[in-house]
Amino acid sequence: MVCLISFTGQAQTIHYENELLWEISGNGLKGKSYLYGSLHSNDKRIFRMSDSTYVCMEKSNAVVLETDLFSLFEKWDTRQEDVKLLYDNQGKPYTGTKKATRTIYGNEDGMPQFLDAYFLEYCYNAGKKFYPLETVEDQLDVINEWAQPESGGLGLNAVNITQEKMIEFYLRGDITSLDRMMRANLSLYPGMYEDIIVGRNQNMVQGIDSMIRLNSVFCAVGAGHLAGESGLINLLRKKGYKLRKITATFSETNVPEKTAVRSKRTYTYVNDTVGVVAVFPGKPLELKIWDDHPYLVYREMGQGNTYSIEIIPIDGTLTLEEQAAIYIASPDVTHYHHIVQDDGSEVYEGLSDTYPEGLHWVRILQSDRNLLILKAYGGNKFMNSNRPNLFFSKVWFE
Numbered sequence: 001m002v003c004l005i006s007f008t009g010q011a012q013t014i015h016y017e018n019e020l021l022w023e024i025s026g027n028g029l030k031g032k033s034y035l036y037g038s039l040h041s042n043d044k045r046i047f048r049m050s051d052s053t054y055v056c057m058e059k060s061n062a063v064v065l066e067t068d069l070f071s072l073f074e075k076w077d078t079r080q081e082d083v084k085l086l087y088d089n090q091g092k093p094y095t096g097t098k099k100a101t102r103t104i105y106g107n108e109d110g111m112p113q114f115l116d117a118y119f120l121e122y123c124y125n126a127g128k129k130f131y132p133l134e135t136v137e138d139q140l141d142v143i144n145e146w147a148q149p150e151s152g153g154l155g156l157n158a159v160n161i162t163q164e165k166m167i168e169f170y171l172r173g174d175i176t177s178l179d180r181m182m183r184a185n186l187s188l189y190p191g192m193y194e195d196i197i198v199g200r201n202q203n204m205v206q207g208i209d210s211m212i213r214l215n216s217v218f219c220a221v222g223a224g225h226l227a228g229e230s231g232l233i234n235l236l237r238k239k240g241y242k243l244r245k246i247t248a249t250f251s252e253t254n255v256p257e258k259t260a261v262r263s264k265r266t267y268t269y270v271n272d273t274v275g276v277v278a279v280f281p282g283k284p285l286e287l288k289i290w291d292d293h294p295y296l297v298y299r300e301m302g303q304g305n306t307y308s309i310e311i312i313p314i315d316g317t318l319t320l321e322e323q324a325a326i327y328i329a330s331p332d333v334t335h336y337h338h339i340v341q342d343d344g345s346e347v348y349e350g351l352s353d354t355y356p357e358g359l360h361w362v363r364i365l366q367s368d369r370n371l372l373i374l375k376a377y378g379g380n381k382f383m384n385s386n387r388p389n390l391f392f393s394k395v396w397f398e
Contacts, residue, residue: 018248020036021050021056023244035219038115054255061216068132078302079304084096097380108379116220117301176228267284272398274370295311312371320348334351345396347392357375
């Protein structure tokens with residue numbers, strides 16, 4: 001009776017057939033780790049993860065992914081379309097279309113990060129350790145190899161795997177059907193399945209084996225790597241580990257772990273040397289350009305949005321207005337403007353059009369020693385939203 005009463009207050013749906021989440025134990029492990037099947041997409045439907053997934057994320061002290069996605073921030077813009085803005089008779093920009101801009105991992109109507117990058121964003125925002133199973137170079141080598149003329153110049157785009165069918169299988173947690181789909185399509189080209197799935201699984205299982213002996217980890221890899229004779233589940237069992245499917249449960253109200261995961265939405269960057277504080281959606285990539293003065297960049301790889309800060313040392317000979325004339329390349333039909341903020345500080349802000357960013361919003365501000373150039377850009381919807389200004393408002397000199 002006590003058990004019955006305790007569950008009446010919270011309705012819960014159970015998907016017994018879902019096989020995306022697995023517990024790893026045994027073989028001398030001090031604690032449990034978890035293996036999760038991901039999908040390289042920012043489609044909002046796949047972000048309806050089970051309560052147990054959030055619990056495992058929170059319980060683990062490290063996150064393991066296929067590769068370090070944030071290392072791609074330096075050069076990789078995931079937008080696949082250029083932004084085209086129109087201007088009214090006062091020079092104010094607007095978009096002539098409501099169409100979401102396409103990206104490599106979906107479009108602007110999806111989540112800001114695609115699922116794997118969301119896990120990495122959470123990892124850093126929560127202060128957890130991160131470990132990659134492969135280098136970015138390793139992954140790109142496999143892709144580039146199949147794009148070469150001697151391989152038929154196929155590229156992965158030639159593989160007839162429909163995104164909608166993959167999502168259908170994924171939402172059911174049907175990793176067996178995902179494995180069959182990958183095998184059937186990749187096997188049309190001799191050696192492709194072996195290179196992209198079998199060989200990489202052999203390498204990844206070695207990395208997982210090493211990492212779970214040191215940490216309790218939440219390991220997320222493409223769901224197509226889990227099932228089958230050559231899948232990670234079977235390979236880990238062959239190494240002596242026990243793998244148990246964790247039942248997918250979905251409650252009407254958020255479990256505490258889900259609330260905790262979703263609350264970790266920002267990363268505060270502090271640089272005491274130059275006296276700068278900036279709040280990003282996640283941990284930015286920090287590149288050194290001017291000695292100890294960094295260039296920071298953070299990309300939302302699902303929607304294709306970019307936020308960056310360049311910190312430049314100055315000698316005070318140029319006014320902020322003169323700096324604006326140098327660093328804000330306004331299109332002919334519009335112009336940047338001067339703003340006095342609530343605390344009395346001054347900034348210049350407006351649209352700029354430069355290579356390689358293309359059209360972007362920019363704000364500049366300066367102290368007696370440093371100039372900050374803040375940039376924010378993305379697709380049609382992002383460029384016509386308040387999100388660039390929300391980012392600008394979260395960067396200041398101490």
